[in-house]
Amino acid sequence: MTTAEAPSHLRENPFELAKAQLRRVGEVFAIDPNLIGVLSQCKKGVEVSIPVSMDDGSINVFLGYRVTHNIARGPSKGGIRYHPDVTQDEVKALAMWMTWKCALMGLPFGGAKGGVICDPKHLSRGELERLTRRYTSEIINDIGPERDIPAPDVGTDGRVMAWIFDTYSMNKGHSVLGVVTGKPLSVGGSLGRVEATARGAMYTIQAMAQKQDKRVDEYTVVIQGFGNVGAHLARLIHGQGAKVVAVSDSRGGVYNPKGIDVPAALAHKQEAGTLEGLANAEAVTNEELVELPCEILAPCALEQVITERNADRVKASVICEGANGPVTPTADHVLEDRGVLVLPDVLANAGGVVVSYFEWVQGLQEYFWREEEVNAKLHDISVRAFEETWLTRERQATSMRMAAYGLAVQRVAEATTTRGLYP
Ligand code: NAD
Numbered sequence: 001m002t003t004a005e006a007p008s009h010l011r012e013n014p015f016e017l018a019k020a021q022l023r024r025v026g027e028v029f030a031i032d033p034n035l036i037g038v039l040s041q042c043k044k045g046v047e048v049s050i051p052v053s054m055d056d057g058s059i060n061v062f063l064g065y066r067v068t069h070n071i072a073r074g075p076s077k078g079g080i081r082y083h084p085d086v087t088q089d090e091v092k093a094l095a096m097w098m099t100w101k102c103a104l105m106g107l108p109f110g111g112a113k114g115g116v117i118c119d120p121k122h123l124s125r126g127e128l129e130r131l132t133r134r135y136t137s138e139i140i141n142d143i144g145p146e147r148d149i150p151a152p153d154v155g156t157d158g159r160v161m162a163w164i165f166d167t168y169s170m171n172k173g174h175s176v177l178g179v180v181t182g183k184p185l186s187v188g189g190s191l192g193r194v195e196a197t198a199r200g201a202m203y204t205i206q207a208m209a210q211k212q213d214k215r216v217d218e219y220t221v222v223i224q225g226f227g228n229v230g231a232h233l234a235r236l237i238h239g240q241g242a243k244v245v246a247v248s249d250s251r252g253g254v255y256n257p258k259g260i261d262v263p264a265a266l267a268h269k270q271e272a273g274t275l276e277g278l279a280n281a282e283a284v285t286n287e288e289l290v291e292l293p294c295e296i297l298a299p300c301a302l303e304q305v306i307t308e309r310n311a312d313r314v315k316a317s318v319i320c321e322g323a324n325g326p327v328t329p330t331a332d333h334v335l336e337d338r339g340v341l342v343l344p345d346v347l348a349n350a351g352g353v354v355v356s357y358f359e360w361v362q363g364l365q366e367y368f369w370r371e372e373e374v375n376a377k378l379h380d381i382s383v384r385a386f387e388e389t390w391l392t393r394e395r396q397a398t399s400m401r402m403a404a405y406g407l408a409v410q411r412v413a414e415a416t417t418t419r420g421l422y423p
Contacts, residue, residue, distance in 0.1 A: 010085065010087070010090065010303060010304055011304055011307065011328075012304065012328060013089050014089060014090045014092075014093035014094070014303060014304075014325060015089035015090070015092040015093040015096075016089070017093065017325070017328065017329060018092075018093040018096045018097060019040050019096075020329065021329065021405060022036060022039060022040055022096070022405075022409065023036060023040075024402070025402065025405045025406050025409045026409070028396065028398060028402055028406060029396075029406040029409065029410060031409060031410065031413050032413070035413045035416060035417070038416065039070065039096075039099075039409065039412060039413070039416070042067050042068065042069045042070075042092050042095055042096070043068050043069060043070055043071060043076075043110075044067070044068045044142070045065065045066070045067040045068070045088070045091075045092065046065065046066050046067075046138075046139060046142060047063065047064070047065055047088065048063075048064045048065075048066075048135065048138035048139060049061050049062070049063060049064075049138075050062040050063070050064050050116065050131055050134045050135050050138060051134065052127060052130050052131045052134060053130060054127055055124050055126060055127060062116055062117060062118050062131060062135075063116070063117045064114065064115065064116040064117070064135045064138065064139075065086070065088050065091045065113075065114060065115050065116075066080075066091075066112065066113075066114040066139045066142055066143070066148070066150075067088075067091045067092050067095040067112060067113055067114070068095065068110065068111075068112045068142070068148055069092070069095035069096045069098065069099045069110065069111040069112060069113075070096075070099040070110040070111055070412060071110040072110060072412050072415040072416045072419060073102065073103060073107075073108055073109060073110055073411070073412060073415045074102075074107070074108035074109045074110060075109060075110065075144075075145070075146055075147050075148060075149060076095075076098075076099075076109065076110040076111055076112035076147075076148045076149070077098060077102060077107075077109040077110070077111065077112060077148070077149050077151065077181075077353060077356065077357075077360075078094065078095055078098040078111055078112035078113040078114070078150065078151065078153075079094075079113060079114070079150065079151045079152055079153025079154075079156070079182075080113075080114035080115065080116070080150045080151070080152070080153055080156050080160070080164075081094070081113070081114070081115040081116075081153040081154045081155055081156065082115070082116050082118050082119075082120045082154070082155030082156050082160075083115070083117075083118075083119070083120075083154055083155045084117060084118065084119045085117075086115035086116065086117045090115065090303075091113045091114065091115045092113075093325070094113035094115075094153075094324060094325075095111050095112050095113040096111060097111065097324055097325070097345065097346060098110075098111030098112060098113060098353070099111030099408075099412060100346045100404070100405055100408035100409065100412070101345075101346040101349075101350050101353055101408070102353060103407075103408040103409075103411040103412050104346050104347060104350065104385055104388075104389070104404050104407055104408040104411075105350045105353065105354055105357075105381055105382075105385050106381065106384070106385070107353065107354065107357045108357075109149075109353075109357065110412075112148050112149075112150075113153070114135075114139070114150055115153075116131065116135055118131065118155075120155045120156075128160070129163055132160050132163040132164060132167075133163055133166075133167045136163070136164045136167040136168060137167060137171075140167075140168060140171055143168065143179060143180075144168075144176070144179055145176060145177075145178030145179055145360070145363075145364065149178065149179065149180060149181060149356075149360060150164060150179075150180050150181075151180065151181045151182045151352070151353070151356045152182040152228075154227075154302070157182075157228075158182055158183060158184040158189065158194070159184070161180045161181070161182045161183045161184075161189075162183055162184055162187050164179070164180045165177070165179060165180050165183055165187055165188070166187075168180070175188075177363030177364070177366070178360050178363040178364050181193070181356035181357075181359040181360055181363075182352075182356060182359070183359070188359075188362075188363050189359060190355055190356075190358050190359035190362055190368070190369070190374060191368070191369065191370065191371035191374050192355055192358075192371050192374035192375055192378070193352075193355045193356065193358075193359055193374075194228070194232075195228075195232040195236070196351040196352050196354065196355035196356075196374075196378060197228065197229045197232070197322070197349050197350075197351045197352035198228075198229050198230075198231075198232030198233040198235075198236055198300075198322070198351070199232070199236060199351050199375065199378060200348070200349065200350055200351015200352065200354060200355075200378060200382045201229070201233050201298065201300075201320055201322050201343075201348050201349060201351060202216075202233065202236045202237055202240065203351070203378070203379050203382035203383060203386075204320065204343055204347060204348045204382055204386055205219075205237065205296065205318075205320055205343070206240075207382070207383050207386040207387070207390075208318065208341070208343060208386070211390065215241075216237065216240040216241060216242050217240060217241025217242055217243075218242075219242045219243070219294075219295045219296050219318075220242070220243045220244075220245050220259075220293075220294045220295050220296070221234075221237055221242050221243065221244045221245065221294060221295070221296045221297075221298060222244075222245055222246040222247075222289060222290075222292050222294040222296070222297050222298070222316065223244060223246070223247045223248070223298045223300055223322075224247075224248050224253070224286060224289055224290065224297075224298070224299045224300060224301050224305065224323075224326075225248065225249065225299065225300035225301030225302075225322065225323060226247050226248065226249040226265075226269055226275060226300075227249070227300070227301070229300040229322040229323065229349065229352075230247065230249075230298070230300030230301065230322060231247075231266060231269065233298055233300060233322055234247050234260075234262050234265070234266070235262055235263075235266060238262035238263075242296075243258075243259040244259060244260050244262050245257055245258075245259060245260060245292065245294055246260065246284060246289050246292050246294070247260055247262075247265055247275060248275065248284070248286050248289050248301075249269070249274065249275050249301075250286075250301070251274050251275070251276055252275070252276065252283060252284065252285050252286060253275065253283070253284045253285070253286060253288070253289040254275050254276075254278045254281035254282070254283060254284070255281060255282050255283075255284045255289070255292060256280055256281040256282070257293075260278075260281055261279075261280065264278065264279065265278055265281075286301075286305070287310070290305060290306060290310055290313075290314060291310060291313045291314060291315060292315065293315045294315065294316050295316060295317055295318060296316055296317075296318045296319075296320055297314060297316035297318070297319050297320070298319075298320040298321075298322050299319070299321060299322060299323050299326035299327075300322030300323050301323055301326070302323055302326070303323065303324060303325035303326060304325065304326065304328050305323075305326045305327075306319070306326055306327045306328070306331045306335075307328045307330065307331050308328065308330040308331055308334065310331075311327075311330075311331035311334035311335055311338075312334055312338070314335065314340065316340065317339070317340060317341065318340070318341045318342075318343065319335065319340060319341070319342045319343065320343045320348050321342065321343060321344055321345040321348045321349060322345075322348060322349050323345065323349070324345045324349065325345060326345070327342060332399070332401060336399050341400065342399065342400055342401055343400060344400055344401035344404050344405075346404050346405065346408060347385055347386060347389055347400070347404045350382070350385065351378055351382060354377075354378050354381050354382070355374060355378055358374055358377065358378075385404075388407060389403045389404045389407060390403075392404075392406060392407055
């Protein structure tokens, strides 16, 4: 499920941060500055107005975006976010990060992202459907199985993907399974897709644990965000025997140093819609949660939660970025100086796009795999990407983030050079 329960507060412009990161990668990995210049810009972007008939008879006009950053390695791929704080620069940054994520995982995709400025929590089902269908119609010439393939992100879910699939298909006159991923199983979704992001994060943590000569059940874990990524990660890692000591949603967190009863927390959230009032746990704020004693801190909510203001107070020795961009570059430096190992977003939360790739392949072939097959293939790709990143980190004596970005940007740069500049 996806919900957008509270607006994030972006303190820094995400696209400027993403471009600065890219320039730094270019320097460390000695990539041609001309290529870095090309990759600093998004290939294409559309801004659309989305008039929607509201249930009370009025018409609201929403603003939406769809941005493709790069298609050197294949059609572009990326989620659609419904959130009040969406900005064009946030969408551009997220599109660029998708290019790096797909390249790092070895997928034949470029990066894209979409967003609509709205609060889905305050829209009825009918309003949400009309908004989605009109948004899809406005971007219909820009998406497609060979062109640009959306997926869910914050505030969107399988239901929204089903409406996109249906709107696109009705316009084409036949079902086009490959136009969107994260679809419900009944309309061509893939087994294992719902929990894929969390599963990929868990495989990354397992691979990291091996490097530390530890088992997953030896770690204590704090998880921020209890939506698609956070809740599934809590369940999966708890299932591996790790001690989850705190979890949170937008309203705040719950903490028990002896360990949260994760199945009870999932049931409580399902019933009450909040983690507040969970038995055998004390309330903590989201700010306090980031600073709790633990080995692994997994921010799985929104961007920029670990900043220069709190990075020096983080107690965890490992940060697993379930969310996109939760650690700012300034905080990254502080954490690196303090020896905190950051498993970066492009690696740690790439499980979702990997299984989206599987869904696209299955849809194109109209041949669907067993869940064990999906998970085994995801495991292979996640571990391979982790090992490649770890090796690059050692060779370059750099951070996991720089290693991951370096590998990814080099792959996209190579594809761009090999294809040549048109015309
Ligand atoms: P979601 O909407 O399902 O869940 C978000 C969770 O974060 C909710 O529990 C919400 O209450 C909580 N939250 C919101 N604001 C918060 C705040 N200020 N402090 C603490 N918690 C807050 O979204 P999701 O799909 O789980 O995505 C979460 C993050 O993971 C996003 O950064 C998204 O881009 C990233 N991501 C998601 C996927 C995926 O497949 N869903 C894949 C890769 C990356």
